[in-house]
Amino acid sequence: MKLDAQIPEGPLEQKWSEHKKNMKLVAPNNRRKYEVIVVGTGLAGGAAAASMAEMGYRVKSFCIQDSARRAHSIAAQGGINAAKNYPNDGDSIYRLFYDTIKGGDYRSREANVYRLAEVANNIIDQAVAQGVPFAREYSGLLANRSFGGAQVSRTFYARGQTGQQLLLGAYQAMMRQVNEGGIEYYTRHEMLDVVIIEGKARGIITRDLVTGEIKRWEADAVVLATGGYGNVFYLSTNAKNSNVTAAWRAHKKGALFANPCYVQVHPTCIPVSGDYQSKLTLMSESLRNDGRVWVPKKKGDTRIPSEIPDDERFYYLEEKYPSFGNLVPRDVASRNAKIVCDEGLGVGATGLAVYLDFRDAIKRDGEDTVRAKYGNLFDMYENIAGENPYKQPMKIYPAVHYTMGGLWVDYNLMTNVPGLFATGEANFSDHGANRLGASALMQGLSDGYFVLPATIGNYLADEEIGLRYGTDHAEFEKAASEAQAQIDKLLGIKGKRTIIDFHRTLGKIVWDKIGISRTKEGLESAITEIQELRKEFWENVYVPGDKNNYNKYLEFAWRVADFFELAELMAQDALDREESCGCHLREEYQSEEGEAIRNDEDFSYVAAWEYLGVNGKLDEKLHKEDLKFEFVELKQRSYK
Amino acid sequence: MSTDMKIHLKYWKQDGPTAKGYFEEKTLDSVNEHMSFLEMLDVLNEELQLEGKDPVEFDYDCREGICGSCNLVINGQAHGPKKEVACCQLHMRNYNDGDKITIEPPRAAAFPVIKDLVVDRSAFDRIIESGGYVSIKTGSAQEANSTPIEKEHSDIAFDYATCIGCGACVAACPNASASLFTGAKIAHLNHIPQGEVERSNRVVAMVDQMEAEGFGDCSNFGECEAVCPKGISISAISEMRKDYVKSLFS
Numbered sequence: 052m053k054l055d056a057q058i059p060e061g062p063l064e065q066k067w068s069e070h071k072k073n074m075k076l077v078a079p080n081n082r083r084k085y086e087v088i089v090v091g092t093g094l095a096g097g098a099a100a101a102s103m104a105e106m107g108y109r110v111k112s113f114c115i116q117d118s119a120r121r122a123h124s125i126a127a128q129g130g131i132n133a134a135k136n137y138p139n140d141g142d143s144i145y146r147l148f149y150d151t152i153k154g155g156d157y158r159s160r161e162a163n164v165y166r167l168a169e170v171a172n173n174i175i176d177q178a179v180a181q182g183v184p185f186a187r188e189y190s191g192l193l194a195n196r197s198f199g200g201a202q203v204s205r206t207f208y209a210r211g212q213t214g215q216q217l218l219l220g221a222y223q224a225m226m227r228q229v230n231e232g233g234i235e236y237y238t239r240h241e242m243l244d245v246v247i248i249e250g251k252a253r254g255i256i257t258r259d260l261v262t263g264e265i266k267r268w269e270a271d272a273v274v275l276a277t278g279g280y281g282n283v284f285y286l287s288t289n290a291k292n293s294n295v296t297a298a299w300r301a302h303k304k305g306a307l308f309a310n311p312c313y314v315q316v317h318p319t320c321i322p323v324s325g326d327y328q329s330k331l332t333l334m335s336e337s338l339r340n341d342g343r344v345w346v347p348k349k350k351g352d353t354r355i356p357s358e359i360p361d362d363e364r365f366y367y368l369e370e371k372y373p374s375f376g377n378l379v380p381r382d383v384a385s386r387n388a389k390i391v392c393d394e395g396l397g398v399g400a401t402g403l404a405v406y407l408d409f410r411d412a413i414k415r416d417g418e419d420t421v422r423a424k425y426g427n428l429f430d431m432y433e434n435i436a437g438e439n440p441y442k443q444p445m446k447i448y449p450a451v452h453y454t455m456g457g458l459w460v461d462y463n464l465m466t467n468v469p470g471l472f473a474t475g476e477a478n479f480s481d482h483g484a485n486r487l488g489a490s491a492l493m494q495g496l497s498d499g500y501f502v503l504p505a506t507i508g509n510y511l512a513d514e515e516i517g518l519r520y521g522t523d524h525a526e527f528e529k530a531a532s533e534a535q536a537q538i539d540k541l542l543g544i545k546g547k548r549t550i551i552d553f554h555r556t557l558g559k560i561v562w563d564k565i566g567i568s569r570t571k572e573g574l575e576s577a578i579t580e581i582q583e584l585r586k587e588f589w590e591n592v593y594v595p596g597d598k599n600n601y602n603k604y605l606e607f608a609w610r611v612a613d614f615f616e617l618a619e620l621m622a623q624d625a626l627d628r629e630e631s632c633g634c635h636l637r638e639e640y641q642s643e644e645g646e647a648i649r650n651d652e653d654f655s656y657v658a659a660w661e662y663l664g665v666n667g668k669l670d671e672k673l674h675k676e677d678l679k680f681e682f683v684e685l686k687q688r689s690y691k
Numbered sequence: 692m693s694t695d696m697k698i699h700l701k702y703w704k705q706d707g708p709t710a711k712g713y714f715e716e717k718t719l720d721s722v723n724e725h726m727s728f729l730e731m732l733d734v735l736n737e738e739l740q741l742e743g744k745d746p747v748e749f750d751y752d753c754r755e756g757i758c759g760s761c762n763l764v765i766n767g768q769a770h771g772p773k774k775e776v777a778c779c780q781l782h783m784r785n786y787n788d789g790d791k792i793t794i795e796p797p798r799a800a801a802f803p804v805i806k807d808l809v810v811d812r813s814a815f816d817r818i819i820e821s822g823g824y825v826s827i828k829t830g831s832a833q834e835a836n837s838t839p840i841e842k843e844h845s846d847i848a849f850d851y852a853t854c855i856g857c858g859a860c861v862a863a864c865p866n867a868s869a870s871l872f873t874g875a876k877i878a879h880l881n882h883i884p885q886g887e888v889e890r891s892n893r894v895v896a897m898v899d900q901m902e903a904e905g906f907g908d909c910s911n912f913g914e915c916e917a918v919c920p921k922g923i924s925i926s927a928i929s930e931m932r933k934d935y936v937k938s939l940f941s
Contacts, residue, residue, distance in 0.1 A: 102829040117750065118816050120856055121758040137836065173832070180832035182825045182885045184849035191839025209849060215757055216852060223824035230820045238813065261805055290752040324725040329733055330754045431756075434776060437725065437784055500829045549740050551733070595740050600707070601748055601806040604740070 054659060054676040057461040058162045063682045067166045071505060075512035082107030084516045086270040087507065088255055090242045090297050092119035094492060095475025096276030097221035098499025104233030106504060111268060112225065113240045113257060115292055120222040123278060123290040124495060127214025128335045129198060130206035131492040133171035138195050142203040144168045149683060150201050151490060154380065155483020156633035156649065157685045160678060162462060163480050170497040175207055177500055181220040185209050198336065198488040206489045211335055211427055217492055221499065241606060242297045243534040245273055245304050245471060248526045252471035256530045260606060263599040265531050267522035271514050272470045272507060275301060279454035279476035283614045285558025287451035288320060288333045294610040295617050298458050298477050306466040307659040307674060309479035310456035311617065312625035315486055315634050316567050317452035318384035321435050322404040331450035332435055334428055336488050339377045341412040341421065344368050346396040346405050356406055356444050367391055375690040382485050382634045383690055385449035389567045390645065399446045408444035449567060453491060455482040459659040463506035464498060472507065474498035484633025538598050541608045546591030550604055553588050554611045557581065557618060565621050568636045574626045578619055582668055585615040619669040620660060627673060630654045651685050695721035696788040700735060702747050703795045708803045724784040728771065729754060729761065731783055749808040756780040756920060759855030762862065763808060764795040769859035769918040777857065777920040797862030801905040812858050814904040815872060822896035823876040825885045840883055848882035851875045853921040860915035866907030871915035873901045874927030881930060891938035898935050
């Protein structure tokens with residue numbers, strides 16, 4: 052199989068406009084003759100469904116929640132980047148492109164990242180026109196703030212609820228199209244398989260989560276906007292229902308899965324408090340602007356933090372990285388928190404936490420100023436942790452937050468399966484080995500509003516109008532009966548261990564061995580442990596209830612079964628990548644000071660995995676897409 | 692240090708929309724004070740499964756108070772006792788050893804029960820569908836800073852826009868009215884120039900849809916504002932009514 056990323060020729064800044072000029076179009080009166088399935092209603096899926104319906108395509112939209120408005124994009128706090136340069140601080144499309152590609156540690160495609168930076172400005176225009184209430188200055192114009200990994204202020208925000216406001220904008224645009232008949236809208240429907248006929252994606256199989264009915268849907272193209280796979284770790288900042296199933300099922304049907312080992316661990320989350328913990332809550336990165344990170348110098352120091360004098364505190368980020376201090380990128384901050392805790396210097400009941408201290412900011416600016424900046428975050432912290440962060444430092448620890456890996460797509464966001472597209476966090480395309488803050492919303496909306504609606508026409512233009520095989524076609528029959536068989540199998544095991552027990556155990560293996568830092572030995576043992584646990588899962592899991600009813604644990608069982616396979620692929624991918632880059636730190640490949648060492652000579656490629664089978668062990672074949680850097684010079688990142 | 696509590700739970704069970712519901716009871720012996728309310732229910736469900744019984748179904752997703760999926764009525768209060776906190780962010784330290792807790796779904800004709808504590812809130816989607824948006828197509832937006840918006844208005848619009856669509860307002864209202872939900876969207880769009888063009892059509896369409904869905908009228912009890920996890924002001928409702936009347940005569 053030869054991977055062709057379909058990157059247009061020409062100078063970097065003209066690639067997208069040239070491509071738009073050259074792409075085939077579908078005439079307005081023909082668009083209503085094409086049907087497109089969009090799975091997922093987050094920023095990438097909601098925006099795509101609305102935009103394509105506005106253009107005249109007939110869209111079917113599916114989500115697992117009870118409303119499109121609940122997709123996990125809603126939880127994004129910080130903001131969305133765009134190089135509008137309103138603050139007049141020297142920003143430009145090129146600079147946003149450069150920061151993003153550097154932040155990703157040179158493991159993403161130049162052409163994709165440039166297009167992302169280029170399209171970002173349109174997103175802000177679009178959102179404002181929809182009525183998204185971004186923060187404004189007293190002049191009435193839009194406000195900006197700064198975020199990690201950039202030296203300019205380019206982040207647009209709506210208090211700590213930017214994701215919510217942008218998602219509601221996309222949701223409302225979608226609802227307008229539902230009203231006008233452009234979108235058929237199906238909530239509480241989970242995609243269980245993609246149907247491929249004569250080599251092209253022609254439909255999906257869903258389960259109605261209320262009645263349990265297995266349904267078949269046919270269309271001219273399928274878009275997966277189904278988010279990331281952070282929940283493989285069991286504990287993450289993802290919503291509880293976020294899962295890899297749609298992407299994984301596509302992978303098992305032939306779509307390549309790219310860079311699965313690239314997982315972002317966010318440095319400032321509220322630590323785990325006990326075994327009952329079901330998710331982790333993020334505290335915005337913006338807190339590191341004023342909070343100082345430290346641990347006691349002495350192991351097992353049980354004094355309350357305010358009583359530990361300064362000379363007995365280890366401000367490890369400030370000491371190790373004097374020029375960036377507490378504002379190092381996410382991967383560096385997370386790794387160092389783990390290092391000090393591994394050395395036994397961690398705090399709190401579990402020893403897996405570090406302090407984020409606002410004492411000096413309060414002394415310098417006063418409590419009121421700190422409250423004005425971070426009041427809602429401090430309240431949220433107090434609510435969850437039960438401690439007042441104005442009096443004692445916050446306890447924080449890294450948590451899994453975002454997955455850069457995902458389905459392999461070309462420049463047109465199409466997977467290697469013709470007619471099957473992937474957008475947003477579900478694809479791998481724009482963030483390389485590490486995503487910068489305020490870039491996830493940018494990518495989701497760029498894909499959804501502007502890129503996919505343009506590129507899908509280029510595909511559909513060559514598709515025969517009105518081609519229908521019928522949902523009783525053998526491939527639909529096969530996919531539907533396989534889905535039914537899997538459900539029956541899960542319900543039939545009637546074992547002794549609960550699904551959550553298995554998921555938590557799997558998550559611990561993945562966190563310990565495919566988490567913040569990895570070793571060859573650890574990855575190899577992770578593969579064995581995952582295989583053993585997966586075997587036990589299929590023999591001993593207890594799935595309650597029945598299939599013809601609302602049954603959340605049955606949904607979970609299916610998703611966990613898919614996580615079990617994905618986890619093994621993550622380990623394989625991390626094992627293959629014998630270098631450190633961005634969030635992927637192999638302990639064998641680091642400097643004496645513990646900094647990541649890239650190997651551009653041998654590993655400047657996208658690892659795209661082809662599923663061959665699973666039988667005790669997961670069998671996957673690696674395909675490499677070489678990354679070519681024509682416009683930027685590769686440098687070792689340094690934040691010293 | 693955390694202490695474990697004994698908690699007596701009484702929770703609603705109902706097999707389907709037309710089935711007869713009933714309460715079931717169970718005592719949890721070691722509830723940790725740092726658990727969230729929903730984590731306590733996870734523990735309940737683990738115990739039920741290990742006893743070979745069916746778990747109790749409830750809706751949730753983000754568990755950080757923003758997706759609006761969870762909507763339990765706890766001891767008669769939507770989202771429980773803490774002000775401006777969704778029940779996924781309610782923690783067990785707010786309870787004492789030996790407490791009895793009753794958990795019910797939101798009760799409203801327009802929110803039929805799907806199973807146990809899970810209800811169908813698709814009526815909210817249909818209210819938004821009827822007009823809760825600005826009719827702007829992708830690609831046709833003007834430059835974002837070409838229309839300045841007074842910060843004061845923009846901030847008010849934001850406050851109304853923070854509605855998470857959980858339905859606590861409906862659950863708390865003696866009339867099961869959706870006026871706070873509907874009013875919040877109308878007030879959000881009324882406070883910014885982008886919403887102005889469709890202002891009167893929007894309010895009529897949305898209010899009519901709300902009635903068609905079987906929600907009750909507002910009689911100014913104010914319970915909705917009291918339970919709203921986002922603290923949305925009841926003045927949204929007066930804005931909506933004023934606009935509705937104006938639209939009928941314009």
